Amino acid sequence: MRPKVVAAVLLLAFGALGLAVLLSRVFHHEEGREAAGNAPVAQAETVLPPKKDLTTSAPPAVANDKAAAAIPSVLQEETHKEYVRERLTELMELAMNDDSESLTTIWAELSNPDKQIREGALEAVVQFGDRSVVPRLRELAAQTEDPAEKAGILEAADHLDLPPFGEAHGAQ
Amino acid sequence: MKLKTKITAGTATLAFLAFAGGNLQAANQVTNLLTITAAIQEQGGTNINANSGVTTVAAPTKFAMNTKQILAFLAKDEFAAGSYSSTNFPAGAKLVALVSDVGDDYQVVDKHNGFLVDVSNIIKFSTGAQIYSGKTKDFLGNVLGYPTVTRLQAATMVYDDSAITNGVKFKCNMIGLMKRTATYTVPTLHNPATTVTTSARMVSFTGAGTNQVTPFIITGSLNAAGRGTFR
Numbered sequence: 511m512r513p514k515v516v517a518a519v520l521l522l523a524f525g526a527l528g529l530a531v532l533l534s535r536v537f538h539h540e541e542g543r544e545a546a547g548n549a550p551v552a553q554a555e556t557v558l559p560p561k562k563d564l565t566t567s568a569p570p571a572v573a574n575d576k577a578a579a580a581i582p583s584v585l586q587e588e589t590h591k592e593y594v595r596e597r598l599t600e601l602m603e604l605a606m607n608d609d610s611e612s613l614t615t616i617w618a619e620l621s622n623p624d625k626q627i628r629e630g631a632l633e634a635v636v637q638f639g640d641r642s643v644v645p646r647l648r649e650l651a652a653q654t655e656d657p658a659e660k661a662g663i664l665e666a667a668d669h670l671d672l673p674p675f676g677e678a679h680g681a682q
Numbered sequence: 683m684k685l686k687t688k689i690t691a692g693t694a695t696l697a698f699l700a701f702a703g704g705n706l707q708a709a710n711q712v713t714n715l716l717t718i719t720a721a722i723q724e725q726g727g728t729n730i731n732a733n734s735g736v737t738t739v740a741a742p743t744k745f746a747m748n749t750k751q752i753l754a755f756l757a758k759d760e761f762a763a764g765s766y767s768s769t770n771f772p773a774g775a776k777l778v779a780l781v782s783d784v785g786d787d788y789q790v791v792d793k794h795n796g797f798l799v800d801v802s803n804i805i806k807f808s809t810g811a812q813i814y815s816g817k818t819k820d821f822l823g824n825v826l827g828y829p830t831v832t833r834l835q836a837a838t839m840v841y842d843d844s845a846i847t848n849g850v851k852f853k854c855n856m857i858g859l860m861k862r863t864a865t866y867t868v869p870t871l872h873n874p875a876t877t878v879t880t881s882a883r884m885v886s887f888t889g890a891g892t893n894q895v896t897p898f899i900i901t902g903s904l905n906a907a908g909r910g911t912f913r
Binding site: 603633637 | 715717719721722744745746747748749750751753754755773774775776793879893894905907
C-alpha cells in the first residue's frame with residue numbers, strides 16, 4: 511500500500527513539474543513574440559503618419575504600452591501640423607485686408623510659442639504693408655534673443671521701410 | 683533592375699506631381715494662395731552737365747513690392763483690358779493659382795473666395811526640368827504621394843501687360859529655384875476622397891523688367907499654399 515502512495519505522489523509531482531515547464535515556455539514565447547513585433551510597430555508609428563491601407567483588411571496588431579503611447583504623440587504631431595498649416599493660411603488671408611483688426615490679429619501671433627507661426631505672422635506683417643509698424647518691429651527685434659529670428663524681423667522692418675513701388679508710381 | 687524600378691517610380695511621380703494628376707479627372711484642381719515679397723531697384727535718372735560734358739547717373743532707387751501692389755496693378759490692367767469693372771479690387775482680394783493636371787490658371791478672388799477676374803492673360807508661369815524625391819504608391823491606378831513627394835525645379839514667373847492698351851505698362855520676369863511639395867491622404871474604402879496639401883516656395887528669385895520704359899531689377903521670394911479634395 512505504501513509504495514503505491516509514494517508512486518502516486520511522485521507521479522503527481524512530475525506532472526506538476528512538467529506543467530510548470532510547459533507554461534513557462536509558452537509565457538516566454540509570447541513575450542519574445544511581442545518584443546519582436548513591437549520594435550517595427552513603434553518605428554512605423556514614429557516615422558509614418560497614421561493612415562489606412564486599402565489593400566489590407568487584417569485587424570490592427572496588438573501593441574504594448576510603449577507603442578500605444580507612441581500613437582497619440584504621432585496624432586498630436588499631425589494635428590499640430592494641420593493647425594499650423596491652417597493658421598498660416600488664415601494669417602496670409604488676413605494680410606490681404608486693410609483693417610486694423612486684421613493687423614492686430616497678425617501682430618498677436620508674432621509672440622506665438624510656435625516658431626513657424628511667428629515666421630508666418632512676420633511674413634503676413636510684410637504682406638499687410640503698413641509702414642507704421644516699422645518702429646515696433648525694431649523694438650521687437652531688440653527684445654528677440656534668437657539671432658536668426660532677430661535678423662528676420664530686422665529684414666522685415668527694412669523692407670517695410672522702403673517706399674512702396676505702387677504708391678511711388680501711382681498704382682495705389 | 684533597380685534602375686528600372688527608379689524610372690517607373692519617376693514616371694509615376696511625374697504623372698501626378700502636377701498636384702492633382704495621374705488618373706484623377708482633369709477638373710480636379712488645387713487653389714493655391716499666392717504671395718510675393720520683392721524689392722525693386724529702379725534705374726536712376728541721368729543728368730548731363732552741359733558745361734563739363736559729364737553725364738551723371740544717379741544710384742538706383744529701391745522700392746518695396748508685395749502682393750497687394752501686384753493686385754493694384756492687375757486691377758488697373760484688367761480694367762483697361764475690359765475684363766474687370768473697376769480699377770481696384772475690394773479689400774481682402776487674393777491672388778490665387780489654380781493648379782491641375784491640365785495646366786495652371788491665375789485668378790483674383792475676393793475674401794470669400796468668390797471669382798473676380800482671370801489674370802492668366804498677364805501672369806504666366808513656366809518651369810524647367812525637375813528633380814524629385816519622396817514616396818509614391820499605386821492605389822488601383824491612382825499613383826499618389828505616400829504621403830509626400832517634393833520636386834525642385836527652375837521656375838519663371840512673368841508679369842506682362844504689354845498686350846493691353848492703356849495698361850500699367852509693367853513687365854518683368856522673376857526666375858528662381860522652386861521647391862514644390864504635395865502631401866496626400868490615402869483613400870480608404872470608407873473614405874474614397876483624397877486630400878492633397880500643396881506648397882510651393884521660391885526662397886529667392888531675381889529678375890528684370892520695365893515700368894513704363896524705366897528698367898529695373900527685382901529680387902524677392904514667392905510662396906504658394908493650398909489644398910484640394912478629390913473623389
